[in-house]
Amino acid sequence: MSLPAYPVPEHVAGAAGPAGPDYDADVIILALDRAEETVAAIASARAQAGLAKHVWIADQGSRPENLARLAAAVEGAADATLVRLDRNWGVAGGRNRATALGTGRVVFALDNDAEFGTEDTLARAVRALEAEPDLAAIACRILVFDTGADDLSSWGYPPSLLPRAAESFDTITFVGAGHAIRRADFAAAGGYDDALFFCWEEYDFALRAINRGRRIRYRGDIAVRHKVSGERRFAWSGTRWFHFVRNRLYIAMKYGDSAAALLPRFLAYQVKGARNGVLAQGLRAGPAALSLARAFRPRPEEAALYRLTPAARDYIARNDAGHRGGLPNRVRAEILAALPGTAAR
Structure with missing residues (x-):
């Protein structure tokens, strides 16, 4: 399988693209208002050390004043690019289009209300994938930003495994707030299903990767810190x-x-x-x-x-x-x- 050829989105600010086609990782961040948290996520991604990377911010309809704040955050940057998609494609479609912008060997998706746990988190995720060639994706541990406790609203695995949150184990999905996917596996499995818009898109992708003989590995030692309160994460209103x-x-x-x-x-x-x-x-x-x-x-x-x-x-x-x-x-x-x-x- 291969990914579709998406239309080139509007360039808003930052570099035109990476310095070259051969580099370690792309970090993709989807944006839709929530400018303060997104600017912090961008800064966290740009601060990642120990590897060659490029940060892509794909805006899906932020208000003009918020888009301007994002543009200021990457103005003149050589390692980050802000683009504006033609509409809100949701999590699944937005990640597909943001992933298609780069050529890094690994794609790390970071929620716009999350930050990397340490400055070498991205490098360790890349090394983890390189160390086990049959891994398609690394699932990160998701911590509450303010406390460092496990974000229970982001625990996407059997509840019986929660005592092993600091350990590593094979799994059948990963959590969207922070994860790394080998680009070759993303393409081979066909990426995400745009029709899902949001919710369960990681599980759907993981099933196809597993069906190709690949593994998904949860790594409790590779973490991101998530700013959404567990008690506010699930909204019964809306859709x-x-x-x-x-x-x-x-x-x-x-x-x-x-x-x-x-x-x-x-x-x-x-x-x-x-x-x-x-x-x-x-x-x-x-x-x-x-x-x-x-x-x-x-x-x-x-x-x-x-x-x-x-x-x-x-x-x-x-x-x-x-x-x-x-x-x-x-x-x-x-x-x-x-x-x-x-x-x-």
Whole structure:
């Protein structure tokens, strides 16, 4: 597989591009207002030492005054570029387009409300990928910026593994706030699915990478610090629950599950949504997931990526399902993973 040829976005400020095509890593940061936090994320990325890098900031519709603040942060910089995308493509589509701008061997995605834990975090992530050639991605430990405690709202792994947060283990996904992907694997697996917009896009990509015989490794010694409070991370208003439910069902159908087989999961989501006053979001998510699944048409050369091999199923069983128990427990863990502070409970 390969990534699409995206239109060249508008250059706003900073360098026209990297000094050359051969360098270690690109850091990509998506921006949409929240200028103060984004400027701090840019500074943290530019301060990363011990490797050749380029920082890309892809703005997806910030107000003019906020875009001006971002432009000032990279004005005259040789190692950073601010571009403006034609619209808000969400997390999945925005990361695809930001990744396509560079040619670094590794792509590190940093949330615009996060900062690197140390000045050598990026270099250590690159070395971790280079040390294990079968790794497609490194999942970073996500810490609360102010306290250094684990950000429980960003724990995307079985709750039973939380006591091992400082350790390393193979997993089947990674958390978007901070992660590193080998560029060659990103392209080979087809990047993110734009249709997801946001929520579960990392899991969807990871399944394709695993199906290609690659591994995802959580590294508790490679961390980013996240400024979003765990108690404020999940908003029941808006459309977050809609995307959570829609995307999880859509992904399951992409990989061969029937709508009938997903009915128990769908009903469990509705119970949780009803308890939190967003039943309408969950109910809308079902038909929306079916619509996405019916429209999904992989190219013939891509179809095999969506049929999990026995080796991929074994990898998932060992590194995820085995830590969660039976299906009811796995569905419950998925729902709890969407909520603030529940991982510890």
